Amino acid sequence: MNVFQRILHRPFFIRLFNWEYWSFPAVYIWIYPVWFFLCLRARSLFFFAASNPRIKNGGFLNESKEEVANLIPDQYHPKTVFFAIPANGHIVLNELMRHGLAFPLIGKPNVGGRGRGVKVLADAEAVLNYVAKACLDFHIQEYVPWKNEVGIFYCRYPDAPTGFVTGIVKKEFLSVTGDGRHTISQLLRQDKRALMYMDSLENMHGEGLQEVLLAGEKKIVSPYGNHARGSLFLDHSHLVDEALQATIDAICQQIPEFYFGRLDIRYDSLEDLKQGRNFAIIEVNGAGAEPTHIYDPRHSLFFAWKEIIRHWIILARISRMNHRKGHPYLSWKEGVQMFRENKEWSVRLAAMPK
Numbered sequence: 001m002n003v004f005q006r007i008l009h010r011p012f013f014i015r016l017f018n019w020e021y022w023s024f025p026a027v028y029i030w031i032y033p034v035w036f037f038l039c040l041r042a043r044s045l046f047f048f049a050a051s052n053p054r055i056k057n058g059g060f061l062n063e064s065k066e067e068v069a070n071l072i073p074d075q076y077h078p079k080t081v082f083f084a085i086p087a088n089g090h091i092v093l094n095e096l097m098r099h100g101l102a103f104p105l106i107g108k109p110n111v112g113g114r115g116r117g118v119k120v121l122a123d124a125e126a127v128l129n130y131v132a133k134a135c136l137d138f139h140i141q142e143y144v145p146w147k148n149e150v151g152i153f154y155c156r157y158p159d160a161p162t163g164f165v166t167g168i169v170k171k172e173f174l175s176v177t178g179d180g181r182h183t184i185s186q187l188l189r190q191d192k193r194a195l196m197y198m199d200s201l202e203n204m205h206g207e208g209l210q211e212v213l214l215a216g217e218k219k220i221v222s223p224y225g226n227h228a229r230g231s232l233f234l235d236h237s238h239l240v241d242e243a244l245q246a247t248i249d250a251i252c253q254q255i256p257e258f259y260f261g262r263l264d265i266r267y268d269s270l271e272d273l274k275q276g277r278n279f280a281i282i283e284v285n286g287a288g289a290e291p292t293h294i295y296d297p298r299h300s301l302f303f304a305w306k307e308i309i310r311h312w313i314i315l316a317r318i319s320r321m322n323h324r325k326g327h328p329y330l331s332w333k334e335g336v337q338m339f340r341e342n343k344e345w346s347v348r349l350a351a352m353p354k
Contacts, residue, residue: 014192019301020227021196031305038316042323046330046338048287050322051315054257057330058319059286061342065110065139068284071255076281082110082139089128092140096127101142109352110137111345113288115226117352133353136345144266144280149173149225150236151292153262154252155314158321163249163259166311167237169293174201174222174230178213184221185209197222197230225264225282227295235296243274250276255284259318262289287315 007013015021039045051058055068066082081099083092096105107130109117121127121140130138149171156163174194176187188194188201188209201221202209213219222230252258267279291311294304323329330338 009192009195011196014196018297019304020233020295020297027301027304028308031309034309035312038312042316042320042329044329045332046335047319047323048315049330049334050319050327051260051287052258053322053327055286057287057338059261059284060288061338062111062345063286065108065112065283066137068286069139071258072281072284073251073254076251076254076279078142078144078280078282080139080141082137083131084137085134087131087134087138089131092131093124093127096140101140104143106141106143107134107353108139108141109134109349110139112136112349112352113285115224115229116349118224118226118229119353120223130353133351135348135351138352141282144282146266146268146278146280148268148270149264149266149282151225151262151264152248153289153291153293153311154248154258154260155311155318156249156252156259157318158259158325163252165237165240165245165248166314167235167291167293167307168239169295170234170236171225172232172234173220173225174232175218175220176213178215178217178219180212180215183210183212184219187213188221193230193232194221200229225266227292232297233292233295235293235299237293239270241274244270247274247276251281258284258286259322260289260315261286262292287319 019027039047048060049058054071056063059068069077069080079099079101081095081101083095103121103123105121105127107119107121107127112118117136117138119130120143121130127140151169151171152165153167154163155166174197176184176191176194178184178187184205188198194201205221225231227233248263252263262285263281264283264285265273265279265281267273269278272278291307294307319329
């Protein structure tokens, strides 16, 4: 690397020239006038609450993962056990055994987002540590073995017989390939994307990053399909066809009064997914979901703004239609309380095991 390349390899300049790493306000502030116009049209700052009537706040903020999971047909959802704090680690282990869960497992907070508080639990000791440090209600989920993960954005107008897919994001987990000479840490620091997540990776792996992989050996260092945890997001919306549309619509229509949001799905192959086989819905996100295919590094910020606004308009239309059917928006007091709760949740999420 020459001097200029080394300068551009620094996190500050990587973030500066790649908008996908910008903060939420830095991306959204420029299009907030559109949001406020939609609020004015709905005559409510909190119209989104009517979008998915069976989900708290429409799934915009603070929704319970347990409540959402109970809406998903069992055959589509990984085996999951929910726990309230304070919890006893040994009782948690017994419950996991009673429900037939085997390691590895995934621990997640019951309220959250952006991968905060999500942790792979490789053994009983990891479960005990997770439970001991948990400061929010949490759930432990079986680890879905299928290697592929996508986020599929789905919308349906309340008076329409069928819905439609508006975008697909393919998630590639952050990984490294050994050369037989350099440590994992050294190899990661050569990669611009990995460099942006080094603090998280060091916290996750510790001395494990000093391992030297064999030449050609590949290791996933962040097995989380989340942009905030290092996954590369690729726009695969071109893969939407009639078969996939029909399958996703059939699934979503089995989730009561679900009209707008993103399904995070692990699957074996695209053909199996189209046929409704060998897949699991890891999570359902409602009104607060982003069309995450915008984070494909090939997309400009202008493309992202266009897609966000397109989804906002759909969200507003669905919410107004549901409101006319009798589903309420949040009152001013309820909306303010929602944001206060979210602030409290965020503080506690930051303290969850990483």
